[in-house]
Amino acid sequence: MKDREIENSKNNDMDEQQIIKWLKKHCKPIxxxxxxxxxxxxxxxxxxxxxxxxxxxxxxxxxxxxxxxxxxxxxxxxxxxxxxxxxxxxxxxxxxxxxxxxxxxxxxxxxxxxxxxxxxxxxxxxxxxxxxxxxxxxxxxxxxxxxxxxxxxEDLVLRSTGKPNDILFVTGTLGGAQKRKQFSFIPRIHEAKKIIEIVKPSAMIDLSDGLASDAKKLAEASNCGFEIEAERIPVSADASRKNKIFSALYDGEDYELLFAVSPEYESLIPDSINDVSITKIGRLTEKKQFLLRYQ
Amino acid sequence: MKDREIENSKNNDMDEQQIIKWLKKHCKPIxxxxxxxxxxxxxxxxxxxxxxxxxxxxxxxxxxxxxxxxxxxxxxxxxxxxxxxxxxxxxxxxxxxxxxxxxxxxxxxxxxxxxxxxxxxxxxxxxxxxxxxxxxxxxxxxxxxxxxxxxxxEDLVLRSTGKPNDILFVTGTLGGAQKRKQFSFIPRIHEAKKIIEIVKPSAMIDLSDGLASDAKKLAEASNCGFEIEAERIPVSADASRKNKIFSALYDGEDYELLFAVSPEYESLIPDSINDVSITKIGRLTEKKQFLLRYQ
The missing domain is CATH 3.30.1330.10 (PurM-like, N-terminal domain)
Structure with a gap:
C-alpha cells in the first residue's frame, strides 16, 4: 500500500474555518x-x-x-x-x-x-x-x-509547542466512539497528570474531531507536519467502517489524548496508565505534510 | 384604585421552577x-x-x-x-x-x-x-x-441580604424594552459601582424578567415581602401596553438595576448617575406579600 496524504473530513467547512480565522484576528486580548x-x-x-x-x-x-x-x-x-x-x-x-x-x-x-x-x-x-x-x-x-x-x-501543556522529530502517542483506542463510547467516556484527566509527572509532553490535544483533524491542528499550531504509521494506530474493536483505520482517522468523538514527547524521553512513556493503553503512532516532522505511512 | 397583589406573568412555568428547585438541592457545592x-x-x-x-x-x-x-x-x-x-x-x-x-x-x-x-x-x-x-x-x-x-x-452585593423597611430604588425607566432597548442597552456596571461607592445597597438584582418577577426574587431571597407604589414606577415612554405600568411590571428585558437601601441612607441616593435616573419605588416589608399600592 502506498503512503497517503491525510485529509481531514471533519472541519473542512471553509465557512467555519474562515470565521475562526476572522475571530482570532478580532479577539486579540488586551x-x-x-x-x-x-x-x-x-x-x-x-x-x-x-x-x-x-x-x-x-x-x-x-x-x-x-x-x-x-x-x-x-x-x-x-x-x-x-x-x-x-x-x-x-x-x-x-x-x-x-x-x-x-x-x-x-x-x-x-x-x-x-x-x-x-x-x-x-x-x-x-x-x-x-x-x-x-x-x-x-x-x-x-x-x-x-x-x-x-x-x-510548570505543568501547562499547549498544542503549539511540539518540535520536529517529537514522538506522537495516543491514549486508549480510536474509532469506536460512534456506537456508545461518546456517551460514557471517562475524560483523561488522571492519565494526563500521570504522563506529565513522568515526562512533560512538548504538546498535547484531545481527540474530538478524529485523529486526522486533531493531529493536523497540533502539527500546524506547532509549525510542523506529521507521519503516522497506519499499522500502529490502536483501532477500537467497535470501529465500524470497512477500513477500520478510517474510523480512527475520521469518525471523531474519541476524547482520547494525542501528545508529543521529545525522542530522548520516548522510552520513559509506559505502555499503559490506569489500564488505559498508551501507543506510539508516529512523529512530528519538519516538512509540513500530513502523512499516513503503510509498511 | 385598590392595591393589588402582584403576580409574575413570566417565570410562572411550574416546570422550570420545579427544575431549578431540584437543581439547587442537587448542586450543593463541595x-x-x-x-x-x-x-x-x-x-x-x-x-x-x-x-x-x-x-x-x-x-x-x-x-x-x-x-x-x-x-x-x-x-x-x-x-x-x-x-x-x-x-x-x-x-x-x-x-x-x-x-x-x-x-x-x-x-x-x-x-x-x-x-x-x-x-x-x-x-x-x-x-x-x-x-x-x-x-x-x-x-x-x-x-x-x-x-x-x-x-x-467589601463591594459584593447579593440579592438575599435585604431587610424589612429597606427602600427600593430602580435605575432608568422600565417597560420600554420590547421595542428597541433590549438590543442596544448599556449594562449598569458604572452606575452600580457609583451607587456602592455612595452607599452599599443591602441587596441588588438586575431586571431581566420584569419588575414584578425580579422584585419578587429579591424579596423572597431576602425573606421579605415588598410594597411598590404604582405612581412612582418610572415607566418608559416606549411602554406599549394600554396600562403602561403593566409593561414595566411584566414585559421584562429592561436590564436596569433594582436595589434596596437601609432607610437611614435613603437621602444619600442621588436622583441620577451618569444621566441615568435613580427612582425610589417602594420598600421591602416584613409581611411576605407582594403589593402594588395605588394612591
Whole structure:
C-alpha cells in the first residue's frame, strides 16, 4: 500500500474555518493576565503565583452531536460535561467549577433531570461543582457547559509547542466512539497528570474531531507536519467502517489524548496508565505534510 | 384604585421552577472556595485576599429572546453579551473575560460576523476580552455567553441580604424594552459601582424578567415581602401596553438595576448617575406579600 496524504473530513467547512480565522484576528486580548485566548483547548489566565486559570466551553446540539430519542438523556448530559473536562485534561489541568445552560422545549422536566443526572454523576467523579447556569426554551435541544479549572504553571501543556522529530502517542483506542463510547467516556484527566509527572509532553490535544483533524491542528499550531504509521494506530474493536483505520482517522468523538514527547524521553512513556493503553503512532516532522505511512 | 397583589406573568412555568428547585438541592457545592453557587445573578468564588471571582452564563435563543429577521444580528450579539454584563453589574463587579458559543445553520458566516461585531463592540466598551468559545451547527440560532468578572470582597452585593423597611430604588425607566432597548442597552456596571461607592445597597438584582418577577426574587431571597407604589414606577415612554405600568411590571428585558437601601441612607441616593435616573419605588416589608399600592 502506498503512503497517503491525510485529509481531514471533519472541519473542512471553509465557512467555519474562515470565521475562526476572522475571530482570532478580532479577539486579540488586551488584558495582561490573558496568557492565551482563542487557539488552544482552553483559554489560559494568569491566576496566582504558581497556577493558571483555564476556561473552556463546549456545546452539544441535537441532530449534530447526538440524536435525541436514540441516546439516553443521561448519556447526553455525560457527554456535554465530558467534552469540556477533556479540554482541561489536554492542558494538563484539574477541572473545578461548571455552569450549565440547557435549551429545550417546555414541559420536558423529566428529560431535563435525566440530562442533569448524567452531568452530576460525571461531575462527582472529578469533584466538579456545578455553580450556575440557566434553562431556556428552545425548539432544538442543546446543552452548553462552561468549565473552569486550574493548572500548575510548570505543568501547562499547549498544542503549539511540539518540535520536529517529537514522538506522537495516543491514549486508549480510536474509532469506536460512534456506537456508545461518546456517551460514557471517562475524560483523561488522571492519565494526563500521570504522563506529565513522568515526562512533560512538548504538546498535547484531545481527540474530538478524529485523529486526522486533531493531529493536523497540533502539527500546524506547532509549525510542523506529521507521519503516522497506519499499522500502529490502536483501532477500537467497535470501529465500524470497512477500513477500520478510517474510523480512527475520521469518525471523531474519541476524547482520547494525542501528545508529543521529545525522542530522548520516548522510552520513559509506559505502555499503559490506569489500564488505559498508551501507543506510539508516529512523529512530528519538519516538512509540513500530513502523512499516513503503510509498511 | 385598590392595591393589588402582584403576580409574575413570566417565570410562572411550574416546570422550570420545579427544575431549578431540584437543581439547587442537587448542586450543593463541595469546594470551600465556592462562596455562592446557584441562586444569585452570578456564582461567587473565593479568588484572592481581597477579591471574589464572579461566574455567570446566559443564553439568547431565536424565537424566544429575539426573532431573527426582525432584529439585526448586531443587536442580537449586543444583547447576548449585555445580559451577562448586567448580571456582573448586579453583584457590584467588573467583567473581565468572556467565552462565546454560537449555534447556527451552516453557511451563514455573514450573519455570524455581524453577531460577533455586536458582541465585540460592547465588549470593547467594558474592556472585556473574548478568550474562547465555539461554533456549532444548529437548526435554531442561539448565542450562549459565559462571562467571568471580579469584585472587591467589601463591594459584593447579593440579592438575599435585604431587610424589612429597606427602600427600593430602580435605575432608568422600565417597560420600554420590547421595542428597541433590549438590543442596544448599556449594562449598569458604572452606575452600580457609583451607587456602592455612595452607599452599599443591602441587596441588588438586575431586571431581566420584569419588575414584578425580579422584585419578587429579591424579596423572597431576602425573606421579605415588598410594597411598590404604582405612581412612582418610572415607566418608559416606549411602554406599549394600554396600562403602561403593566409593561414595566411584566414585559421584562429592561436590564436596569433594582436595589434596596437601609432607610437611614435613603437621602444619600442621588436622583441620577451618569444621566441615568435613580427612582425610589417602594420598600421591602416584613409581611411576605407582594403589593402594588395605588394612591
Amino acid at each position: 488584558r495582561d493576565e490573558v496568557i492565551l485566548g482563542i487557539g488552544d483547548d482552553t483559554a489560559v489566565i494568569d491566576y496566582s503565583n504558581d497556577t493558571y486559570l483555564l476556561l473552556t466551553t463546549d456545546v452539544v446540539v441535537d441532530r449534530v452531536h447526538f440524536i435525541s430519542g436514540r441516546v439516553s438523556p443521561y448519556g447526553i448530559g455525560w457527554k456535554a460535561l465530558g467534552v469540556n473536562i477533556s479540554d482541561i485534561a489536554a492542558m494538563g489541568g484539574s477541572p473545578l467549577w461548571a455552569l450549565v445552560s440547557v435549551g429545550m422545549e417546555k414541559n420536558k422536566s423529566d428529560i431535563c433531570k435525566k440530562i442533569y443526572k448524567g452531568i452530576l454523576d460525571l461531575a462527582k467523579q472529578f469533584n466538579i461543582d456545578i455553580v450556575g447556569g440557566n434553562l431556556s426554551r428552545s425548539e432544538v435541544l442543546f446543552i452548553n457547559i462552561f468549565l473552569a479549572g486550574i493548572v500548575k504553571k | 469546594r470551600d472556595e465556592v462562596i455562592l453557587g446557584i441562586g444569585d445573578d452570578t456564582a461567587v468564588i473565593d479568588y484572592s485576599n481581597d477579591t471574589y471571582l464572579l461566574l455567570t452564563t446566559d443564553v439568547v435563543v431565536d424565537r424566544v429572546h429575539f426573532i431573527s429577521g426582525r432584529v439585526s444580528p448586531y443587536g442580537i450579539g449586543w444583547k447576548a453579551l449585555g445580559v451577562n454584563i448586567s448580571d456582573i453589574a448586579a453583584m457590584g463587579g467588573s467583567p473581565l473575560w468572556a467565552l462565546v458559543s454560537v449555534g447556527m445553520e451552516k453557511n451563514k458566516s455573514d450573519i455570524c460576523k455581524k453577531i460577533y461585531k455586536g458582541i465585540l463592540d460592547l465588549a470593547k466598551q467594558f474592556n472585556i476580552d473574548i478568550v474562547g468559545g465555539n461554533l456549532s451547527r444548529s437548526e435554531v440560532l442561539f448565542i450562549n455567553i459565559f462571562l467571568a468578572g471580579i469584585v472587591k470582597k
